[in-house]
Each structure stands twice: as structure tokens, then as C-alpha cells.
Amino acid sequence: MAGESGSRTLISHAQLRRGRGRVVYWTLLSLVVVAFTLLFLGPLYWMVTGALKTGQEVAQTPPTWYPKHPDPASYVDAWQQLNLAKLLFNTFYYAFGAVLFQLVFDTAAAYALSKLRPVGGHVILGAMLATLMIPAMVLIVPQYVTVIDLPVLHLNLLDSPFAIWLPLVANAFTVFLLKRFFDAIPEELMAAAQVDGATPLRTLWSIILPMSRPILGVVSIFSVTAVWKDFLWPKLVMPSPETRTVSVGIYAFAGGTPQNVVIAAAVISAIPTVIIFLVFQRNIMSGLTTGSLKG
Amino acid sequence: MAIVTAPAPAPPRVPPPPRATRRGRKVRDNLTGHAFLIGAVLCFALFMWYPMIRGVVMSFQRTRRGQTTWVGWDNYSRIIADPSFWTAWRNTLLFTVVALVAGYVVPFLVAILLNEFRHAQGYLRALVYLPVMLPPASALFLFKFYAYDPSDAGLFNAVLSALHLPTSQWMQSPAMTIPAMVLASTWMNMGSAVLIYLAALQNIPGELYEAAELDGAGLWRRIIHVTIPQTRLILALLAMLQVVATMQLFIEPLILANGAGTQDSATSVAYLIYQHGFFQNDLNGAAALGVLMLVVLAGFSAVYVRLTARQD
Numbered sequence: 374m375a376g377e378s379g380s381r382t383l384i385s386h387a388q389l390r391r392g393r394g395r396v397v398y399w400t401l402l403s404l405v406v407v408a409f410t411l412l413f414l415g416p417l418y419w420m421v422t423g424a425l426k427t428g429q430e431v432a433q434t435p436p437t438w439y440p441k442h443p444d445p446a447s448y449v450d451a452w453q454q455l456n457l458a459k460l461l462f463n464t465f466y467y468a469f470g471a472v473l474f475q476l477v478f479d480t481a482a483a484y485a486l487s488k489l490r491p492v493g494g495h496v497i498l499g500a501m502l503a504t505l506m507i508p509a510m511v512l513i514v515p516q517y518v519t520v521i522d523l524p525v526l527h528l529n530l531l532d533s534p535f536a537i538w539l540p541l542v543a544n545a546f547t548v549f550l551l552k553r554f555f556d557a558i559p560e561e562l563m564a565a566a567q568v569d570g571a572t573p574l575r576t577l578w579s580i581i582l583p584m585s586r587p588i589l590g591v592v593s594i595f596s597v598t599a600v601w602k603d604f605l606w607p608k609l610v611m612p613s614p615e616t617r618t619v620s621v622g623i624y625a626f627a628g629g630t631p632q633n634v635v636i637a638a639a640v641i642s643a644i645p646t647v648i649i650f651l652v653f654q655r656n657i658m659s660g661l662t663t664g665s666l667k668g
Numbered sequence: 669m670a671i672v673t674a675p676a677p678a679p680p681r682v683p684p685p686p687r688a689t690r691r692g693r694k695v696r697d698n699l700t701g702h703a704f705l706i707g708a709v710l711c712f713a714l715f716m717w718y719p720m721i722r723g724v725v726m727s728f729q730r731t732r733r734g735q736t737t738w739v740g741w742d743n744y745s746r747i748i749a750d751p752s753f754w755t756a757w758r759n760t761l762l763f764t765v766v767a768l769v770a771g772y773v774v775p776f777l778v779a780i781l782l783n784e785f786r787h788a789q790g791y792l793r794a795l796v797y798l799p800v801m802l803p804p805a806s807a808l809f810l811f812k813f814y815a816y817d818p819s820d821a822g823l824f825n826a827v828l829s830a831l832h833l834p835t836s837q838w839m840q841s842p843a844m845t846i847p848a849m850v851l852a853s854t855w856m857n858m859g860s861a862v863l864i865y866l867a868a869l870q871n872i873p874g875e876l877y878e879a880a881e882l883d884g885a886g887l888w889r890r891i892i893h894v895t896i897p898q899t900r901l902i903l904a905l906l907a908m909l910q911v912v913a914t915m916q917l918f919i920e921p922l923i924l925a926n927g928a929g930t931q932d933s934a935t936s937v938a939y940l941i942y943q944h945g946f947f948q949n950d951l952n953g954a955a956a957l958g959v960l961m962l963v964v965l966a967g968f969s970a971v972y973v974r975l976t977a978r979q980d
Contacts, residue, residue: 381874382783383890385881389786405781406788413795416855419823420810434820435830482708491701497709504716508965510916510938511958514945515719515726524718542711573700602803604919609946620805624923632813639806650801654794661860662867 424448424637431633447631451638454630459615460622461642467607467618468600470538472593478542480589483551484577488563498552501545516540517609536610537600547592550660554588555581591660594653601646727956743956747944752928756935760917763846763936767914770854771861772907778858779865780895793866797859804856808923811852812839816924839925842933849920849934857913861906868902869895904976912965918942937961 388394423431424447425440451457486494520530520540530536558581566576582589600618607618617625619642627635650657730739747753782792799807815823816838825835838848876894885893896903918938921927925934927943937957945954 381877382869382872383780383877383887383895384784385878386786389784401781402785402787405785405792409792409795412855413798416810416815416823417798419814423814432819432821434826436821436823436826478707478711481704485701485704489697489701489704491698491705494701494705497705500717501708501712504712504720506969507716507720508912508916508961510918510941511962511965512716512719512723513941514951514954514958515723516715517945518726518951519714519719519722523714539711540715542708543715545712548708573704577704598801604803604805605942620803623809624805627809627923635809636813639803639809643802643806646801646803647798650794650798657797658793658863661863 420636421640424451424633424640426633428631428633447633447637448641450631450634451641454634455622455626455638456614457619457622457638457641460617460619461645463611463616464601464618464620464642465645467534467537468597470534471541471600472596474538474542475544475547475592475596476589479544479547479592480551480582480585481577483548483555484573484581486548487552487555488558488576488581489573498548501548503545504543505545513605513609516606520610531610532613532616537607540606541596541599544596547596550592551585551588554585558584587656587659590653590656594649594657595660597649598646723955723958726952727959730952739952743952744960747940747953747957747960750940752932752935752940752943755932756937756940759846759932759934760915760936760938763849763917764911764914766846766850767853768907768910770850771858771914772910774854775858775861776865776903779862779869780891782862783866783869793863796862799856800859802856804919805923807856808852808919811848811855812924815852816848839934840930842929842931845925845929845933849917849924852924853914853917853920861910864902864906865899868899872898908969908972911968915961915965 384394389398422440422443425443425445426437427442427444427446430437430441485491486498520536522529530539562580563576566580571579602620603618604620604624608621608624611617611621614622614625623635623638623642626638727743728738728740729736730742778796782789782796785792817823817825818837818840820826820829820835822838824838828835836844838844872895876898877890880890880894916938917936921929921934921936921939922942927939928935938961941954941957941961944950944957
């Protein structure tokens with residue numbers, strides 16, 4: 374039994390495998406599986422099937438558990454009335470650019486802070502990390518004022534994708550994650566590259582980045598979901614109907630649109646992130662746990 | 669990690685650099701380092717550091733018809749005089765406290781439970797995290813239209829009446845507004861806390877439980893004396909993050925309660941910032957509210973740091 378002691382938890386394996394322990398374990402497990410499925414998958418089921426019901430059926434008491442006469446009309450209406458294709462395209466475009474800008478600027482910065490260590494690097498890193506303490510809501514007004522009249526350049530970034538892309542580069546969490554990963558890459562590799570006459574850019578490109586694929590993946594996924602989930606910032610800086618993101622678009626239409634159509638649109642807008650989740654589950658989990666304090 | 673090394677040519681012999689150029693080299697290396705930093709630093713400067721200062725400055729100014737003047741504490745006295753000000757603070761603090769119990773204790777208990785399961789753990793973990801991936805606007809419309817429908821056709825009311833319990837008006841009833849917002853927000857957000865706790869629990873050495881059990885510690889005492897002390901750091905960190913996140917309550921009132929809610933029962937400080945800044949055209953008042961929120965949170969962190977420091 375020695376082999377199992379390493380992975381034991383609150384209750385030992387042996388106890389769970391015998392008589393009463395075994396009954397309790399399986400009862401509890403099945404209860405939790407049923408309860409969690411109802412709690413977390415249930416509402417999604419309700420949402421997807423609810424939008425397939427007719428307006429009459431939705432208002433019926435008691436509610437029906439599945440659509441009696443499934444009718445995709447709400448989904449079709451949502452797609453056409455809200456111009457969902459355009460909204461989804463916008464959101465994809467912002468998410469793609471956000472990943473690109475974040476990867477280029479933040480990996481370069483993390484590489485400099487981790488390996489090149491220029492004078493004042495510590496101060497810069499400290500100033501970046503300090504922004505983690507500032508809640509987003511506190512900065513929303515001055516950030517908005519900055520974006521409508523960029524200092525020195527006097528550009529107005531309203532309705533420009535840069536208003537979403539550039540602020541996302543200023544993400545201390547990303548810089549921190551990348552720097553921690555680069556810190557673990559042995560110094561000897563850097564020295565070897567230097568002896569071979571490689572420039573810092575070449576070292577980054579051919580040695581550091583290929584070794585960092587897992588963390589680059591995690592950062593990209595987080596960046597895509599951040600854009601997809603964000604609401605207030607895109608609502609403020611993308612005021613025109615043509616430049617809206619999908620969440621903002623649904624909110625803007627919700628007022629005068631039948632509930633079923635709004636829900637259908639909400640289902641469609643959630644599909645990309647749910648797919649990302651199903652595909653990249655493992656990376657997301659590992660990213661979450663490396664991000665938290667682990668010693 | 670396989671790094672394929674082609675048989676490298678012998679490195680050319682570099683003569684030791686003369687003293688004069690060593691200094692030049694150091695300057696050049698530093699410049700290279702700074703060049704790599706410049707993009708990110710500019711973005712931080714423009715969208716983080718500068719707005720921080722600008723926010724404080726704005727809160728003491730007033731801009732009317734393109735004219736900016738210093739007005740001292742005027743913005744602060746104006747926003748405090750707003751009748752919604754204290755309601756917003758009361759709602760926000762109440763929400764934060766209730767959400768702390770629901771969104772902090774519950775995930776910890778869920779994580780402890782899941783950690784005991786040898787089967788279906790991956791499935792359960794994925795289920796809890798799934799709502800975190802949904803766009804909040806989508807999830808909140810689901811709650812608003814289906815779950816919190818005040819008629820008997822609503823999902824929650826249907827379940828309640830099936831159980832012969834009294835149904836609720838949900839967002840229509842001022843007393844239910846905050847609990848309903850906490851419920852929706854906990855459902856949407858608890859997944860990340862559960863996963864972080866799970867990772868912490870999986871790092872606890874099994875021998876500790878073994879030893880405690882040999883000493884005759886029951887289930888409850890094992891949780892108190894092993895699980896909690898071993899996850900102390902993560903517990904402390906998440907408490908802090910949770911408070912900062914919930915104090916910014918915004919999208920829940922906006923979508924679930926159409927903003928202020930019945931009898932102002934949903935107004936939050938963040939919603940007030942949004943109102944002042946983007947509807948009443950009072951960006952200076954909104955900046956002042958932002959500064960107040962920052963002060964309150966900084967005060968909270970100071971108290972928190974003292975409390976956690978004393979424990980060690």
C-alpha cells in the first residue's frame with residue numbers, strides 16, 4: 374500500500390474501498406455528478422432549448438422541459454436582425470489582434486526583464502505589477518479620456534481596433550507569467566547562443582520562443598477569452614453599430630427584441646468560447662494553476 | 669525538451685575586448701534591453717500609469733465648454749450630495765459581503781469535496797469551470813429572462829412551486845435583488861476559485877493526513893488542522909482578489925436590473941461611475957468616485973495586510 378500513500382487525501386483510499394466507506398463514496402459521487410450536471414449544464418440546456426420554443430410555449434406555466442415543436446426561427450431572426458455575422462467577425466478580429474499585440478510586445482518585454490536585464494528593469498517590472506492592484510473600474514474614466522485624445526499624438530481612437538488592442542498589452546499578469554517561464558530557461562543556453570554570435574532577437578526567436586510554446590498558448594487563450602468576455606470597455610470605445618463586439622451588440626438590441634431572439638443570440642455568442650474551452654481545457658487548467666501562487 | 673544541435677563549427681576566437689570598448693558594449697547591451705521593453709512600456713504608460721495620475725487630477729478639475737478649471741473638492745462634495753451615493757455604497761458593500769460568503773467559502777468546500785473523488789473528477793472540474801468561459805452578457809440574459817422571470821413560467825419559480833415553496837418576484841423585489849445578483853455572479857465566477865483551490869489541495873502531502881489520522885483526528889479536525897493551514901496562502905490571496913472583484917459590481921445591475929433596479933436596490937458604485945461619466949456628462953464627478961473607490965480598497969488592503977502579517 375506504500376505506493377498509494379503519496380496521493381492520499383483527507384480520507385484514505387482503503388477506507389473508501391471497504392464496506393460502508395464504499396457505499397458512502399459512490400452515493401455521494403453520484404449525487405454530486407447529478408447535482409453539478411443540473412446546476413452547471415442545466416441552465417445551458419435551458420438556454421439552448423428555450424430559444425427553440427415559440428413565444429407562447431416560453432410563457433406557458435408550468436414550463437415545458439423540452440420544446441414541443443422545435444422552431445429555429447429565433448436563431449434565424451437573431452442571426453439576421455442583430456447582424457450577428459458582422460458582430461462575430463468584429464469580435465474575432467479584435468481577439469486575433471489582441472493576441473498578436475500581446476504576444477509581440479509582452480514576450481519582448483518579459484524576455485528583456487528576464488534575460489537581458491537592462492538598467493532599471495526592476496523598477497519597470499515593479500511599476501507594471503503595481504497596476505495589478507488597481508481595479509479596472511477605477512481607471513475606466515481616465516482611460517476613456519486618454520483614448521479619445523491620445524497624449525502627444527492627439528489621436529482619437531474611438532471605433533479604432535487599437536483602442537482594444539493596445540490597452541490589452543498593458544497586462545501585468547501576462548508579463549509576469551511569461552517572465553516566470555523565461556526565468557526557468559537555463560542561462561547556459563543563452564550563453565551558448567551568445568558565443569555562437571546570435572543577436573538577442575535571434576536568441577529569442579530560435580531558442581526561447583520554441584521552448585515556451587505551452588505558456589504562449591496559455592497567454593493566447595486567456596487573451597482571446599478576455600476580449601470575448603469584456604463588456605464595458607468595448608461598449609465605451611466602440612460606439613458605432615458597425616464596430617461593436619457581439620456582447621455589446623446583444624445588449625444594445627435587447628431592449629426592443631423578443632426575449633427568445635435575445636437568448637438565441639446569447640447562445641450563438643457563447644459558442645466560440647465554449648469550443649475554445651472544450652478544445653483547450655488542459656491548457657486553461659494548467660495556466661490557471663501556474664498563475665496562482667505556488668511557492 | 670529536444671534541442672537538435674547540428675555539429676557547430678568551432679566558435680571563432682574572440683580576442684578579449686580592449687578596455688575602452690567594454691564600456692561601449694555595456695551601453696549597447698542596455699540599449700538593446702530597453703528596445704525590447706519599449707512597446708510594452710509605452711502601452712503601460714499610456715493606458716495604466718498616465719490614466720492613474722490623470723484620474724486623480726481630473727477629480728479636482730471641472731471641464732465646461734472646453735474650459736478646464738481647478739475646483740478643489742467640489743466634485744467630491746457634489747457626488748456625495750447625490751442621493752444615490754450612499755445607497756450605491758450600501759448595496760456594493762452588502763453585495764461584497766454576501767458574495768464573499770457565497771463565492772469564497774462555497775468554492776473551497778466544493779474543491780475539498782471534488783479532491784476526494786477518484787472518479788469523474790475531470791468531468792466535474794470542467795462543469796464548474798464552464799460558466800467562467802461564457803460571455804457575462806450572455807449568461808446574465810439567461811438569468812434575467814428565464815431564471816428570474818417573476819411569473820410562474822420562470823425556471824426558478826417553476827422549481828420552487830414544484831417543491832411547494834413560495835415563489836419570488838426576483839429582480840422585481842428590492843429584497844431579492846442583491847441575493848439574486850450574488851447567485852448569478854457566483855454561478856458565473858466560482859469555477860476559477862475552485863480550480864485554484866484544487867491545485868492547492870493537490871499539493872498537500874498525504875503524510876500529513878496520515879499522521880493526523882494516527883493521532884486520532886477525525887474528518888473535521890483533519891480539515892481544521894491540516895487542510896486549512898496548508899492552503900493558507902491561497903486562501904488569503906483569493907479573499908483579497910474576491911473583494912476587489914466584487915466591489916466592482918457593474919454588469920449584474922446593468923443587465924439584470926436595467927441599471928438601478930427596483931427602488932434603487934441594485935445601484936452600485938461602479939454603476940454610478942458609469943452613470944456620471946457617460947450619461948450625465950460629468951466625467952470629473954465620475955473620476956472623483958473612482959478615486960474614492962480606490963481609497964476604500966487601498967484602506968481595505970492595508971487592514972488586510974496587517975491582519976495577515978500578524979498571523980505569521
